[in-house]
Amino acid sequence: MKLKGADVLVAGAGPVGMFMALRLAQEGLSVRVVESAAAPASHSYALALHPESLELLDQLGLAAPVLASATRVSRLMLHASGEHTAMIDLSQLDRRYPFLAIIQQDVLERHLVAALQDRHIEVLWNHRLARFQQDSDGVDVQVDRLSQYGTGYALAHLERMVQDTYDGRFGFLIGADGNHSLVRLQSRVDFPASSPSQHYAVFEFQSRCAPSDQAHLVLDDRTTNVLWPLPGGLQRWSWQLQEFEASVYSREKDHELVEIGSGRFPKFEHDLLLRLIRERAPWFEAGSVGYIRWSIAVRFEKRLASRFGQDRVWLVGDAAHLTLPAGIQSMNVGFREAEHLACLLTDAARRHQLEALEDYNKSFTDEWRQLQGLDAGLEAGPKTPPWIADLADRLLPSLPASGRDLRALAAQLGLQAPALAAGAAPA
Numbered sequence: 001m002k003l004k005g006a007d008v009l010v011a012g013a014g015p016v017g018m019f020m021a022l023r024l025a026q027e028g029l030s031v032r033v034v035e036s037a038a039a040p041a042s043h044s045y046a047l048a049l050h051p052e053s054l055e056l057l058d059q060l061g062l063a064a065p066v067l068a069s070a071t072r073v074s075r076l077m078l079h080a081s082g083e084h085t086a087m088i089d090l091s092q093l094d095r096r097y098p099f100l101a102i103i104q105q106d107v108l109e110r111h112l113v114a115a116l117q118d119r120h121i122e123v124l125w126n127h128r129l130a131r132f133q134q135d136s137d138g139v140d141v142q143v144d145r146l147s148q149y150g151t152g153y154a155l156a157h158l159e160r161m162v163q164d165t166y167d168g169r170f171g172f173l174i175g176a177d178g179n180h181s182l183v184r185l186q187s188r189v190d191f192p193a194s195s196p197s198q199h200y201a202v203f204e205f206q207s208r209c210a211p212s213d214q215a216h217l218v219l220d221d222r223t224t225n226v227l228w229p230l231p232g233g234l235q236r237w238s239w240q241l242q243e244f245e246a247s248v249y250s251r252e253k254d255h256e257l258v259e260i261g262s263g264r265f266p267k268f269e270h271d272l273l274l275r276l277i278r279e280r281a282p283w284f285e286a287g288s289v290g291y292i293r294w295s296i297a298v299r300f301e302k303r304l305a306s307r308f309g310q311d312r313v314w315l316v317g318d319a320a321h322l323t324l325p326a327g328i329q330s331m332n333v334g335f336r337e338a339e340h341l342a343c344l345l346t347d348a349a350r351r352h353q354l355e356a357l358e359d360y361n362k363s364f365t366d367e368w369r370q371l372q373g374l375d376a377g378l379e380a381g382p383k384t385p386p387w388i389a390d391l392a393d394r395l396l397p398s399l400p401a402s403g404r405d406l407r408a409l410a411a412q413l414g415l416q417a418p419a420l421a422a423g424a425a426p427a
């Protein structure tokens, strides 16, 4: 069967793939999206939009509706080993929206889906890119249409079967297909880990605290922990688990590990949250924890693709990199990648010249090497407080920013990111 062609096929309708499709269409290219899942994300996952992401969404007219569903964070309190605190003030950033917009990923994705629908950009849900082959003029793709059946057992479990297979031809293929990217695998691009994996227990709960514009980053000798205020009177604690704790929950099967929520371990779950608060954040009012809406144990790691693509096939977002969760960098830098690539690709399509696309590979490889601490990262100066200097490496993936905003926030702590200035993609 035939799949109608277009200038660009985007594989993956996660936040980065949908943003990419919207920007390509805005630039005047025809675009189609295939997504193997049946529907957008159903949980909060990456929950903060950086100030620059809000500007990017604004180009699409999406900042206002997104902000209407979000809560704002303009200060990040840094707590270290129960002894030191420092305040990071996002309102000082030279940005149109100098704050983080806290919005659950499922809500953000619903806004992006609605924008795609408004612009008549078709997303083929339940359609999985199966293989592709590029030549000098375009990319031949094969896409499987999947069906979905519940197996009927009490534990929700879905089996998927290939219903039909479609062939199509596109000018370019964008792999926005996440962590286990087929586009990356079939392009034979390596995806090495740059640090051991870390496990986090994430709890989202109804809070009895007054709404706040403050998030908290809590670091001790071994762990990184974050408290986010969420819309709707919710809060989220993400706790890095130590190795012995992680082994209790982990099946090491996938990105998502054992689900410790959903009422399966309700008492234990509540006890664990209270214990972590007592041990690591005694200043937090444990009595404010209400109903635990969602909790999960998740494994995070730092990985970077050896290339961001070539000629007519390119990677964006988690398909090209993974990082630790506190700074919400993977999704937000993913939006910047999509923006940069959409501009270069539009130009390349019009002029039938692909050479300029190499700039995308170079810029974001350089930037991610720095974000992952593979090249020079944050550096302390003579006036940097020693406790901050000691934490510099761990602060790099934990600050909710990239590019020039990351440099500005780091500077508030007395840290410099000199190497990030050179060769980094425009920010």
Ligand SMILES: Cc1cc2nc3c(=O)[nH]c(=O)nc-3n(C[C@H](O)[C@H](O)[C@H](O)COP(=O)(O)OP(=O)(O)OC[C@H]3O[C@@H](n4cnc5c(N)ncnc54)[C@H](O)[C@@H]3O)c2cc1C
Pocket: 011, 012, 013, 014, 015, 016, 017, 034, 035, 036, 037, 044, 045, 046, 047, 105, 127, 128, 129, 130, 176, 177, 178, 179, 180, 181, 182, 238, 255, 256, 296, 298, 316, 317, 318, 319, 324, 325, 326, 327, 328, 329, 330, 331, 334
């Ligand atoms: C439980 C959980 C908690 C998280 N918490 C945080 C956090 O606290 N902080 C943080 O920064 N990040 C967090 N993340 C990660 C965050 O969700 C990702 O960084 C973000 O979703 C990346 O967006 P993306 O669009 O690049 O990829 P994804 O959102 O992964 O989207 C990729 C899409 O491609 C689809 N796809 C895959 N293969 C194919 C194919 N062959 N054909 C068609 N479609 C395909 C997938 O179904 C998926 O919808 C979390 C993730 C999970 C799972």
